[in-house]
Amino acid sequence: MGAKITYYWRLYWTVLGMQLRSRMSFRLNFFVMLAGVFLREAATLALMVVLVRKFDGLAGWSTWEIAFLYSFVTLTFRNFSSFVGGIGQIPAFIRTGxxxxxxxxxxxxxxxxxxxxTMIWRSFYNIGILAVTIYCAYKAQIAFAPGTVCCLAVLILCGMFILFAVYLIIYAVSIRVVEVSALLKILDSVYKQYMIYPISIYGRIAAWAFTFLLPLGLASYYPSGVLLGRVAGLTLGWGTLVIAAATCLWITAAFLLWRVFIRRYDSTGT
Amino acid sequence: MKQLWDYLKVSCKIELENQLVFRSNFFVSILSVVIRVAMLLALWSALYQGKTQVDGISLATMKCYTVVSIVFELFIACNVEQSVTGKVKDGSISMMLTRPASYPVTLFIEQLANTFQAVVVWVIPYLLVILLCGFARGVQLYLGPWFWASALGAYLLMFFYQLFFGMIAFWTQEISGFLQARDAVMLVFSGSMVPLWFFPEKLFALAQYLPFQAMYSVPLSILIGKITGPDIRSALLVQLGWLLGFWLLSQLCWRKSRRRMIVNGG
Incomplete structure (x- = not known):
């Protein structure tokens, strides 16, 4: 077991180094890209603040609460894409063989x-997004006790793994249907553009679907809601536990599905 | 001219066929626009809860703006930057120079074919949905010549704007980073996501000095009657100015870029 971990550890850094060197072929583009992603997030946040302020809040949530929800969603997604988002190439690999x-x-x-x-170097601007999240949490009047900080860390990790599970399920499906770009587009836009608002505004059916069917709410509304004390019947501690348990279930289901489908992989042209 | 017309016909056929290669993916992509429309309408309804008008704009007008802006986005969608960058990176740009038509003309024809596909597959069905679902009910829409002129202007502006940015790839080889940064600014100042009239005064004033509002905000504002009378003419003049500016810049870049061309192994 120990030897296996050492093997994977070394392999990880070797492949990462190779990738970083290839990215550095276009050095200026690389740094502008990093700045661009940060600018994009900042622009979306600014737009959202402008909008919610203009309308004096949304569904009973204040501007800073919505800003916190937005920064939480962004942080979760960026962590996902920085650390485990490399699996996003699976559909392309399946299509090309x-x-x-x-x-x-x-x-x-x-x-x-x-x-x-993987794009682990992007994680450096995750620090910036984390700072924004903490600032929004402070403005949304979340009390920073040690327990809250621990729950925040656990909930961010849970959000990252929920996204991993959802994407892995779609990549597993791509083994059979080959082209899933439209499905991924839906998932990306729903999570990044619409989960930044409380899911209750989309109606009961949608709220149910985003909780049990496509659990994007578990990586956005529910964790932010329990931190803000806005989910009825769930305290911070219980809420964190429930979300962590749901994350474990989804991860297990995703890996099982991946195993089933990868056994049926038949390459291109066969 | 006949050769260009034939090329356009073949390109239109290919674009339509490409859409239907993976049928399940095609139907899911239709679903994606439906989901987007439904969620945006729910968002605006939640924002307008308890309010009849905000800045003189009613919920019905806002819903209409939202749905029409999605259709308009599909209409002016352009892929020229990616096309140029891809060809510069893999060296196939050299093949483009051996063709009898100039490369920018070829790109424009491909763009027209792409729009044809978008109109047949997306725009017409969504316009029917807008009419059948009554999204335009209770909203005074202006569909006169100024709107069509501004829509055409926005289309051409988007093409030349993307052509100019695509040409930068001849110098830098890779422009995805620049595009990320630029898209961030465009997202805010185009008015496609949040209408510009909801912006604070200073941001609104800044948006007037940028080309993005001429791509989305101007035609959509004319359509829903937010820009009227003599303001239409000045908005169209500004749009024309940007269009000429980007046309000149893209032509200049194209002339200079041919001297900087590097193909694989060369």
Missing amino acids: EMDVYLLTPSDPLFLINCRN
Whole structure:
């Protein structure tokens, strides 16, 4: 077990180094890209603040509460794309047949694909987004006790893994249906553009669907809601526990589904 | 001219066929626009709760603006930057120079084919949905010549604007970073997500000095009657100014860029 961990640890940094060197071929573009992503997030936040202020809040949530929800969603998504977002290349590999190469290596294909395409260097601006999240939490009057900080850390991790599970399920499905770009587009836009508002505004059916069917609410509205004390019947401690348990369930389901589908992978042209 | 017309016909056919290669994906993409419309309408309804008008704009007008802006976005969607960058990176740009038509003309024809596909597959069905679902009910829409002129201006402006940015790839090879940064600014100042009239005064004034409002905000504001009378003419003049500016810049870049061309192995 120890040898296996050492093997994967070394492999991770080797592949990461290779990727970073290839990215550095276009150094200026690389840094402008980092600044661009940060600018984009800042612009969306500013737009949202302008809008919610103009209308004096949304569904009973104040501007700063909405800003906190937005920064939480952004932080979760950015953590996901920085650390495990490398698996996003799976549909392209399935379409082109490159998946064969990863399945033939002795290492775990998911691990290899992730570190081959991961964007861990982007995590440096996650620090900036974390700072914005903390500032919004302070303005939204969340009391910073040690317990709250621990729950915040756990909920951010849970959000990241919920996203991982949802995306992994879609990538598993892509093994059968090949083209899932439209489905991914829906998922991206729903999470980044609409989960930044309380899901209650979309109606009961949508709220149910975002909780049990496509659990994006578990990575956005519910964690932010329990931190702000806005989810009826759930205290911070219980809320964190429930969300953590749901995350474990979704992760297990996603891995099981991935295993079932990858066994039925038949490459291109076969 | 006949060759260009034939090329346009073939491109339109290919674009339509490409859409239907993966049918399940095609139907899911239709669903994605439906979801987007439904969620945006729910958002505006929640924002307007307990209010009849904000800044002189009613909920009905805002809903109409939202749905029409989505359709308009599909109409002026352009892929020229990615096309140019991809060809510069893999060296296939050299093949484009061997063609009898100039590369920007070829790109424009491909863009027209892309728009044809968008109109057939997206725009017409969504306009029917807007009419059948009554999103335009109770809203005074202006569909006169000034609106069509501004829509055409926005379309051409988007093309030349993207052509100019695509040409930068001849110098930098990779422009995805610049595009990320630029898209962030465009997202705010185009008025496609949040109408510019909801902006604070200073931001609104700043938006007037940028080309993005001429792409989305001007035609949509003319359509829903937010810009009227002599203001239409001045808005169109500003749009024309941006259009000429980006046309000149893209032509200049194209002339200079041919001398900087590097193909793989060369």
